[in-house]
Amino acid sequence: xxxxxxxxxxxxxxxxxxxxxxxxxxxxxxxxxxxxxxxxxxxxxxxxxxxxxxxxxxxxxxxxxxxxxxxxxxxxxxxxxxxxxxxxxxxxxxxxxxxxxxxxxxxxxxxxxxxxxxxxxxxxxxxxxxxxxxxxxxxxxxxxxxxxxxxxxxxxxxxxxxxxxxxxxxxxxxxxxxxxxxxxxxxxxxxxxxxxxxxxxxxxxxxxxxxxxxxxxxxxxxxxxxxxxxxxxxxxxxxxxxxxxxxxxxxxxxxxxxxxxxxxxxxxxxxxxxxxxxxxxxxxxxxxxxxxxxxxxxxxxxxxxxxxxxxxxxxxxxxxxxxxxxxxxxxxxxxxxxxxxxxxxxxxxxxxxxxxxxxxxxxxxxxxxxxxxxxxxxxxxxxxxxxxxxxxxxxxxxxxxxxxxxxxxxxxxxxxxxxxxxxxxxxxxxxxxxxxxxxxxxxxxxxxxxxxxxxxxxxxxxxxxxxxxxxxxxxxxxxxxxxxxxxxxxxxxxxxxxxxxxxxxxxxxxxxxx
Numbered sequence: 001x002x003x004x005x006x007x008x009x010x011x012x013x014x015x016x017x018x019x020x021x022x023x024x025x026x027x028x029x030x031x032x033x034x035x036x037x038x039x040x041x042x043x044x045x046x047x048x049x050x051x052x053x054x055x056x057x058x059x060x061x062x063x064x065x066x067x068x069x070x071x072x073x074x075x076x077x078x079x080x081x082x083x084x085x086x087x088x089x090x091x092x093x094x095x096x097x098x099x100x101x102x103x104x105x106x107x108x109x110x111x112x113x114x115x116x117x118x119x120x121x122x123x124x125x126x127x128x129x130x131x132x133x134x135x136x137x138x139x140x141x142x143x144x145x146x147x148x149x150x151x152x153x154x155x156x157x158x159x160x161x162x163x164x165x166x167x168x169x170x171x172x173x174x175x176x177x178x179x180x181x182x183x184x185x186x187x188x189x190x191x192x193x194x195x196x197x198x199x200x201x202x203x204x205x206x207x208x209x210x211x212x213x214x215x216x217x218x219x220x221x222x223x224x225x226x227x228x229x230x231x232x233x234x235x236x237x238x239x240x241x242x243x244x245x246x247x248x249x250x251x252x253x254x255x256x257x258x259x260x261x262x263x264x265x266x267x268x269x270x271x272x273x274x275x276x277x278x279x280x281x282x283x284x285x286x287x288x289x290x291x292x293x294x295x296x297x298x299x300x301x302x303x304x305x306x307x308x309x310x311x312x313x314x315x316x317x318x319x320x321x322x323x324x325x326x327x328x329x330x331x332x333x334x335x336x337x338x339x340x341x342x343x344x345x346x347x348x349x350x351x352x353x354x355x356x357x358x359x360x361x362x363x364x365x366x367x368x369x370x371x372x373x374x375x376x377x378x379x380x381x382x383x384x385x386x387x388x389x390x391x392x393x394x395x396x397x398x399x400x401x402x403x404x405x406x407x408x409x410x411x412x413x414x415x416x417x418x419x420x421x422x423x424x425x426x427x428x429x430x431x432x433x434x435x436x437x438x439x440x441x442x443x444x445x446x447x448x449x450x451x452x453x454x455x456x457x458x459x460x461x462x463x464x465x466x467x468x469x470x471x472x473x474x475x476x477x478x479x480x481x482x483x484x485x486x487x488x489x490x491x492x493x494x495x496x497x498x499x500x501x502x503x504x505x506x507x508x509x510x511x512x513x514x
Contacts, residue, residue, distance in 0.1 A: 076132040078125040079139055081146055085125075087139030088132075092124055098140035099147065106149040113234050114168055118148045151232050156243065157225040158306055163250065164243045165229060165236050172226045175243045182248070183308040183359045184218045212315045221307040221357065247306050254282070255300035265289045272299040277491040288443060304358060312354045313367070320346030321510040322375040324393035324455070329381035336383050343378030346371065350509070352407065366404040389435035389474040391453030395511040396432070396477060398461060399484065399495055400425045408507040418460065418498035419508050420491075426484035428495055430475040431459050439471050445496065446488025449481050462496040463488050 077089050089095060099117065106115045122143075154172050156164045166172045238246075257268060265286065269276045280286060282298040291297065322343030332338060351367045378393075399421055406420035434451035437458075442448040445462035449469060452458050465485025475481060486493045499506045 073128065073130045074132060075126055075128045076134045078127065079143065080123040080125060081143065082121050086142040086146070088134040089136050089139050090134050094136045094140060095122065095124075095143060098143050101140075102144045102147045103149070105144075110151070110234060112167070113151045113237055114153065115149045116152055116230075118150060120147060150230065151234055151237070152228065152230045153232055153237055155227045155229050157227055159222045161305075163305065164238045164246060165232060166240065166243060167237050169226050171240050175240050175247070176220075176224065178240075178244055179247055179306065180218050180220075180308050183356070184215060184310050185359075211317075214313045214315075216311045216313055216353075218308060218310050221309050222305070224306070248304075250305035252303040254298045254302050256296045257299045259291050259293055259295040259297060261293055263291065263293075265291060268297060268299065274299065275491040276489050280489060307358050310356045312356075314352045314354055315349060316352070317347055317349050317372070318507065319510040320348050320371065320373075320375045321506075322346065323377040325377050325379045326382050326392065327379065329383065332381060332383040338381040340379035340381055341377075344376035345510070346375030347373040364406055366407070389433060389452070389454050391432035391434050391455050391457060392477070393453075393455055393457065394432065395457075395459070395499065395508075396429075397421075397512055398429050398431045398459075398497055399423045400427070400429075402495075405494055408509060417505050418462075418496050420494045420496055422492070422494045423484070426465075426493070427480055428461055428464060428482045428484055429478050430481055431477070431497070431499075432457070433477045434459065434475060436469050436471050436473040436475065436481075439467050439469055439473075442488070444489045446490060447482070447485065448488075451475065451481075456502045458500040460496075460498040460500070462498075463490045463494060465493075 077092060078085050079087055079089055079095060103115070103117055106117070153165050153167055154169050155162045156166060156172050156175070164175075166175070257272070259268070265279060266276050268291075269279045279297070279299070282301050286297075322345055324343060326337075327340070329338065348369050348371045350369045353363075353365045353367050354361060355363045401423045402421040403423060404419060405422050406416060408416055408419050410416070428449075430451060432451075432453050434453040434457075436449060437452045438448065438450035440448065442462070445460075447464040447467055448460065448462045449464070449467060450458060450460050461482060463485055464482040465487065466483040467481070468483070469475065469481045484493055484495050490496075497508055499508045499511055
């Protein structure tokens with residue numbers, strides 16, 4: 001507590017008068033003692049003269065009087081609040097304690113908010129006086145009655161917009177962390193999660209999938225700040241649960257477009273600079289591109305006020321499909337086969353980087369693959385007359401320098417029947433020797449080629465910009481069949497590639513190796 005010296009002339013004069021009074025009192029006591037000593041010496045002068053010790057006794061009596069005056073002369077403090085004296089205390093610590101007690105009182109009366117005392121001009125005027133009077137308790141009560149308080153809190157600010165006022169920074173950070181956990185699916189410190197455990201299996205069997213996710217980062221896509229705010233009302237403070245619910249519901253509503261005469265799905269997508277796949281994702285009711293004039297189409301989804309971007313690494317184990325080696329056997333009739341060795345699938349570990357916004361998968365990138373168990377090729381004896389267009393059962397990547405952009409399986413709530421790949425080299429080649437059984441436009445796939453490899457396998461190549469073959473053509477492995485494009489329900493220039501085995505859809509990654 002800062003002590004301020006008084007400068008007022010009247011108060012200064014008062015202090016001087018008090019000092020003078022003390023001196024007068026001292027003089028009177030000295031005179032009294034002197035008079036008593038004189039009377040005592042008159043009566044006892046003979047005895048005094050008989051002993052030198054009597055002199056020392058007289059000196060002791062005089063010194064005792066002075067000591068009494070000194071011990072009862074001490075400092076007191078006049079307390080001045082906003083220029084007005086409210087009382088006198090023995091020490092400034094009395095005022096400090098009164099202020100502390102007042103703060104505890106207002107905080108206990110308002111437990112759900114943070115209270116601070118308003119600034120008050122408090123000064124002290126020190127006085128040294130004989131038998132000075134003070135009243136600590138009364139002065140403390142007077143001071144506390146003058147002190148006032150107000151509520152403080154923090155603002156949660158997103159992209160320079162205040163969305164809520166909370167009790168303190170701790171509660172604001174708690175809300176933000178809970179919001180992150182909703183969309184990250186796990187606490188940050190518990191980043192590794194094993195989804196399924198692998199068991200030891202024979203290479204020829206299909207192993208249980210071992211999938212491990214590692215959360216690499218969780219961050220907001222908007223600028224988030226927590227800023228202090230004062231002079232608010234208790235009812236301005238919002239509970240954390242309410243703030244969390246508000247954040248989940250705040251945002252821009254979906255934007256809709258009414259279908260006009262001449263519109264088509266791809267036309268609308270181009271008009272609003274989105275992909276046809278985005279349009280289908282937002283409007284699941286559209287089937288086979290069927291839209292009618294007057295239909296309302298969502299062209300921009302709900303955009304939340306606060307969004308969480310998560311980046312995860314997904315490590316998975318996938319089969320490597322074994323190759324089939326065919327040997328000519330002149331003892332077999334044409335078209336007949338005999339198994340020499342059964343094939344065994346291999347196993348490889350693949351790692352993907354998954355980026356999601358508020359839990360919705362936005363991108364998937366293949367980072368690495370490692371062969372764990374090499375596949376064992378099957379060996380089949382065949383008749384000497386080889387059918388035209390028959391494949392080997394061993395598949396090559398249909399695009400040179402391909403980068404996987406979307407894998408096989410459940411993606412965005414639907415079954416992705418193949419894999420998507422992109423490359424600066426847009427030439428598409430036959431993955432294995434086969435005969436063209438389809439070359440044209442296929443619903444959803446755009447310009448498409450299907451090869452029959454005459455051994456139970458078929459491959460499909462979709463979204464091409466140009467087809468270089470015709471139905472009935474026989475292609476050798478690696479021969480050009482078309483050019484990568486963006487036709488059909490496509491999300492940019494890429495190749496959609498499928499492998500079918502006896503009519504059953506397969507994961508192409510099992511058959512391909514880089």
